[in-house]
Amino acid sequence: xxxxxxxxxxxGFAATLxxxxxxxxxxxxxxxxxxxxxxxxxxxxxxxxxxxxxxxxIQVKQxxxxxxxxxxxxxxxxxxxxxxxxxxxxxxxxTVLKGINVVVPVDDLVKDLDSKHGFVEAxxxxxxxxxxxxxxxxxxxxxxxxxxxxxLKAAGVEVPKTWSEWQAAAEKLSTDGxxxxxxxxxxxxxxxxxxxxxxxxxxxxxxxxxxxxxxFDKPETVKAxxxxxxLAKFSPADNSTWTWGEAEACFANSSCGMILQFGVINTYxxxxxxxxxxxxxxxxxxxxxxxxxxxxxxxxxxMLTTKDEAKQNAAKVFxxxxxxxxxxxxxxxxxxxxxxxxxxxxxxxxxxWSDKTVTKYKxxxxxxxxxxQTGKLFGFxxxxxFPSIGAISAQNVIAETLQRVVVDGQxxxxxxxxxxxxxxxSPPNSGHAGERS
Amino acid sequence: xxxxFGQSLSLYGGVLVIALAIGLPxxxxxxxxxxxPKEIIQRVPTMVPHxxxxxxxxxxxxxxxxxxxxxxxxxxALFSTAFTVLLALPAAYAFFRMEFPGRNALYKTILLAYAxxxxxxxxxxxxxxxxxxxxxxxxxxxxxxxxxxxxxxxWMMRSFLATVPRxxxxxxxxxxxxxxxILVRILMPxxxxxxxxxxxxxxxxxxxxxxxxxxLIVSDVRRTIPVGFAGIIGQxxxxxxxLLAGATAAIIPVVALFALVGRWFVAGLTDGAVK
Numbered sequence: 001x002x003x004x005x006x007x008x009x010x011x012g013f014a015a016t017l018x019x020x021x022x023x024x025x026x027x028x029x030x031x032x033x034x035x036x037x038x039x040x041x042x043x044x045x046x047x048x049x050x051x052x053x054x055x056x057x058i059q060v061k062q063x064x065x066x067x068x069x070x071x072x073x074x075x076x077x078x079x080x081x082x083x084x085x086x087x088x089x090x091x092x093x094x095t096v097l098k099g100i101n102v103v104v105p106v107d108d109l110v111k112d113l114d115s116k117h118g119f120v121e122a123x124x125x126x127x128x129x130x131x132x133x134x135x136x137x138x139x140x141x142x143x144x145x146x147x148x149x150x151x152l153k154a155a156g157v158e159v160p161k162t163w164s165e166w167q168a169a170a171e172k173l174s175t176d177g178x179x180x181x182x183x184x185x186x187x188x189x190x191x192x193x194x195x196x197x198x199x200x201x202x203x204x205x206x207x208x209x210x211x212x213x214x215x216f217d218k219p220e221t222v223k224a225x226x227x228x229x230x231l232a233k234f235s236p237a238d239n240s241t242w243t244w245g246e247a248e249a250c251f252a253n254s255s256c257g258m259i260l261q262f263g264v265i266n267t268y269x270x271x272x273x274x275x276x277x278x279x280x281x282x283x284x285x286x287x288x289x290x291x292x293x294x295x296x297x298x299x300x301x302x303m304l305t306t307k308d309e310a311k312q313n314a315a316k317v318f319x320x321x322x323x324x325x326x327x328x329x330x331x332x333x334x335x336x337x338x339x340x341x342x343x344x345x346x347x348x349x350x351x352x353w354s355d356k357t358v359t360k361y362k363x364x365x366x367x368x369x370x371x372x373q374t375g376k377l378f379g380f381x382x383x384x385x386f387p388s389i390g391a392i393s394a395q396n397v398i399a400e401t402l403q404r405v406v407v408d409g410q411x412x413x414x415x416x417x418x419x420x421x422x423x424x425x426s427p428p429n430s431g432h433a434g435e436r437s
Numbered sequence: 438x439x440x441x442f443g444q445s446l447s448l449y450g451g452v453l454v455i456a457l458a459i460g461l462p463x464x465x466x467x468x469x470x471x472x473x474p475k476e477i478i479q480r481v482p483t484m485v486p487h488x489x490x491x492x493x494x495x496x497x498x499x500x501x502x503x504x505x506x507x508x509x510x511x512x513x514a515l516f517s518t519a520f521t522v523l524l525a526l527p528a529a530y531a532f533f534r535m536e537f538p539g540r541n542a543l544y545k546t547i548l549l550a551y552a553x554x555x556x557x558x559x560x561x562x563x564x565x566x567x568x569x570x571x572x573x574x575x576x577x578x579x580x581x582x583x584x585x586x587x588x589x590x591x592w593m594m595r596s597f598l599a600t601v602p603r604x605x606x607x608x609x610x611x612x613x614x615x616x617x618x619i620l621v622r623i624l625m626p627x628x629x630x631x632x633x634x635x636x637x638x639x640x641x642x643x644x645x646x647x648x649x650x651x652x653l654i655v656s657d658v659r660r661t662i663p664v665g666f667a668g669i670i671g672q673x674x675x676x677x678x679x680l681l682a683g684a685t686a687a688i689i690p691v692v693a694l695f696a697l698v699g700r701w702f703v704a705g706l707t708d709g710a711v712k
Binding site: 036037038039041042063064065066067068069072073076077079080081082141244245248249252253254255261262263266267270271272335338 | 474475477478479480500501502559560563564567568572651652655656657664667668669670671672673674675676677
């Protein structure tokens with residue numbers, strides 16, 4: 001029989017536990033993402049409200065940021081001790097924050113999620129190095145070739161698959177003051193992306209040699225620049241000032257017969273004809289001597305950036321919830337026709353395909369998803385990640401080299417040489433962030 | 438001297454070209470904000486709208502946080518303006534009239550501070566404000582705006598003070614007026630255009646400030662217009678109508694301020710420039 005002292009001790013302990021449970025503060029998580037347009041913020045709010053209601057012990061709040069400032073803002077915030085617990089990222093941003101030791105590896109979580117949902121390998125690869133996985137892929141974006149079926153048909157042009165077919169198509173579509181294709185030549189990220197989508201299709205996808213030196217002026221790269229400059233002649237004259245929006249507008253108002261873009265569906269639907277049957281999308285054509293198309297893709301992911309164990313566990317609960325197919329489709333369709341699934345079951349999720357825009361442009365979205373599976377990203381292709389990729393991205397070295405060809409009139413071979421000088425060899429040992437596992 | 442016909446033609450032609458160069462972009466933004474999306478992105482822009490819609494303003498005010506950004510900007514700009522004027526006036530008077538060791542050196546140092554690029558002090562300032570708990574606070578923006586507007590404001594204000602005849606101050610001193618009375622009761626009314634000029638300068642500097650507002654403010658509900666608006670526009674997909682409506686709405690307070698006191702601003706600049 002239990003003595004009074006023992007009984008009181010157990011009762012006291014139980015009471016303490018119960019009281020602790022009853023009055024336990026929920027774990028607060030702050031998410032920084034760069035999805036600032038109002039409809040995306042609204043969709044995130046809906047999802048977070050739903051998660052918070054279903055998980056009273058965890059409260060997640062969003063603080064939308066901008067890609068333009070987050071590279072400076074996030075390191076400052078972490079240094080001051082008020083950084084977020086979860087932070088959206090792209091591969092080169094992860095290397096920046098990993099460099100200041102704020103990113104927590106998510107190997108176990110990714111392993112669990114991979115076994116449940118099956119990550120598309122191309123979305124996971126840019127975050128796997130130094131024997132760890134540094135972020136959980138969230139959505140993918142990949143460049144495709146966009147056109148109007150009616151315009152190609154009227155010009156007697158088939159959807160181009162190779163560069164020679166592509167050039168012939170651009171030439172034929174350049175009539176009545178219209179441009180056969182809209183390609184940017186600005187010293188800006190969009191140009192980096194479009195040029196790289198040529199490079200991966202001429203066998204020049206690897207920017208680095210194994211030792212960290214830049215493999216920039218090799219024949220395949222020169223070939224890509226050379227062909228880009230030929231196609232750019234069929235682009236509007238103001239393309240040296242273009243970003244994504246100008247290219248989309250050029251396509252939406254039918255001034256450009258074809259463009260390379262991550263997605264045009266939203267603009268086409270709201271600012272152009274909105275005729276789903278006429279909107280065409282295809283893989284980026286490849287060089288004649290290559291056998292298949294590839295593209296540039298940005299795997300957007302979410303980093304865990306808190307050292308607090310309770311918050312880390314709460315963040316894992318949240319990320320697991322987010323990637324559940326019932327929720328994940330609604331996350332992706334915050335920008336329907338642009339954000340693509342990173343998981344195999346996400347690509348089949350009812351919550352994704354039931355979105356009215358995705359439903360209307362189903363065949364286009366299917367093609368986009370298929371294209372995204374062949375995606376690569378400059379600096380993240382060789383199995384090693386080198387720190388100088390940050391400088392290459394920040395200084396738009398790829399686009400700057402193109403400007404030398406398209407704007408300054410240099411030969412592609414000459415233009416690629418300074419590009420090599422801009423990107424010095426990374427120092428040995430400390431020179432690489434690590435090998436991909 | 439009378440102008441010849443050719444001179445008049447050149448003069449008015451030149452004025453017209455400059456007016457068009459300045460006015461056409463504004464006209465395009467204003468008219469674009471009321472066009473339908475298809476017309477906005479037409480290959481050949483229509484200078485006179487063929488369509489009319491308020492859908493972009495509706496979306497701006499109802500589906501985005503633009504009204505909050507507008508309010509935040511107004512609060513930050515008004516406080517920044519008030520503190521800039523309140524500090525610039527006595528500081529300028531001290532530099533202009535009072536004798537103290539190192540006056541000239543300090544005056545030049547202040548102007549040097551004006552030439553200092555803000556981005557250089559961005560990270561240290563972030564750390565400083567984080568330590569005192571001012572991150573994500575409009576107070577931080579007011580402090581930064583005042584700090585950056587003050588050097589030029591002092592310089593402007595000092596030039597205005599120089600236009601006031603010394604005899605007026607001497608008469609007040611003979612009547613026994615202390616320094617503060619001279620400054621507030623005698624000089625302030627006389628340099629009212631100068632104060633208006635400094636106020637407008639401080640207001641516009643604060644209204645358009647982007648760099649610090651983008652880094653020091655974290656939450657969406659505390660953002661000012663330049664930063665909040667940049668986010669609304671989007672990156673890969675641009676809503677041109679929303680962009681133009683936002684640009685139109687953002688310039689209305691500045692235009693209204695200029696309409697009220699702009700005359701003083703221009704007069705003030707020239708008065709202050711010529712002693």
